Amino acid sequence: MSYPTVANPTLSPTEKSALLDLIDDPSPAVRRGLKQRFVELGSDSHNLLREIVRGNNRHLAWHARQFLQELNLTDPSAEFRDFIRSLNYELETGALMIARTMRPDLDTGEVCQELDRIAQRCRDLIIEPSSTRTKCRVINRILYHEMGFRGNTENYTDPENSFIDQVLERRCGIPISLCTLYLLVARRLGLELEPIGLPGHFMIGCFAEERPFFIDAFDGGVFRTPEEIFVFLRSNDLAPQLSDLAPTPIREVLSRTCRNLATHFDAHGDSDRAQLFDNFVSEFDATYAKNTT
Numbered sequence: 001m002s003y004p005t006v007a008n009p010t011l012s013p014t015e016k017s018a019l020l021d022l023i024d025d026p027s028p029a030v031r032r033g034l035k036q037r038f039v040e041l042g043s044d045s046h047n048l049l050r051e052i053v054r055g056n057n058r059h060l061a062w063h064a065r066q067f068l069q070e071l072n073l074t075d076p077s078a079e080f081r082d083f084i085r086s087l088n089y090e091l092e093t094g095a096l097m098i099a100r101t102m103r104p105d106l107d108t109g110e111v112c113q114e115l116d117r118i119a120q121r122c123r124d125l126i127i128e129p130s131s132t133r134t135k136c137r138v139i140n141r142i143l144y145h146e147m148g149f150r151g152n153t154e155n156y157t158d159p160e161n162s163f164i165d166q167v168l169e170r171r172c173g174i175p176i177s178l179c180t181l182y183l184l185v186a187r188r189l190g191l192e193l194e195p196i197g198l199p200g201h202f203m204i205g206c207f208a209e210e211r212p213f214f215i216d217a218f219d220g221g222v223f224r225t226p227e228e229i230f231v232f233l234r235s236n237d238l239a240p241q242l243s244d245l246a247p248t249p250i251r252e253v254l255s256r257t258c259r260n261l262a263t264h265f266d267a268h269g270d271s272d273r274a275q276l277f278d279n280f281v282s283e284f285d286a287t288y289a290k291n292t293t
Contacts, residue, residue, distance in 0.1 A: 076100040094254040119188035140221035151218035175202035178217035194247035255284040
């Protein structure tokens with residue numbers, strides 16, 4: 001395993017190496033011991049863990065974030081900015097970090113466990129061998145019929161629609177957040193689905209079968225053909241292009257989520273939070289521009 005370089009002169013190289021070796025150890029006893037040592041290190045542990053979070057090892061970064069949360073050493077907004085600058089984008093991590101910017105005490109483990117439970121319920125009903133399309137029908141049955149998830153057409157601009165923990169709790173959301181939920185469940189089932197950021201809408205694409213199909217998570221998981229999507233775009237006075245059906249990078253999914261939040265907080269008169277999420281969008285743009293020029 002490769003470790004990130006940690007610039008922390010107050011820790012000896014030997015102890016630093018030992019901490020890095022143990023940070024992802026699953027043993028509860030080891031984690032308790034590490035947590036106690038981090039408490040003893042004080043601000044040094046904050047520096048160490050933050051450096052790991054900013055490093056290139058996504059696995060270790062996840063564990064470092066968990067310790068920062070447990071030690072109440074986190075600034076969720078600063079952590080999310082570090083995540084943006086890291087270029088190590090992962091949908092579930094990003095969605096949870098966005099949620100924590102508003103709820104620093106959010107139990108992210110419980111959110112993950114709820115996603116696990118939904119996936120397990122789907123798994124219980126899937127009869128193998130089954131096609132991806134058939135498995136998606138099972139996901140639809142669980143999410144929309146059994147659990148009652150739906151698009152929030154009544155209060156579309158409510159910012160809570162965009163946070164994954166609130167989507168799970170309230171069973172409603174907007175297209176991009178419901179697609180995020182769908183993708184996180186599908187990933188647990190081993191399905192190859194992709195986010196599709198259409199102009200003015202968001203869907204899910206499946207390219208694993210001979211003929212691709214698309215899922216409208218905002219409309220009860222209904223399956224759409226490419227032709228139907230083009231009809232939808234034309235009905236909204238948009239000129240469809242084949243590139244509209246291409247998968248959207250995770251960076252853009254997370255940036256678009258922040259852009260929606262900036263717009264929706266602004267619509268509700270919360271200029272401070274609107275500015276916060278607008279700043280995140282700017283950070284995504286600047287980081288992307290810096291690393292593509």
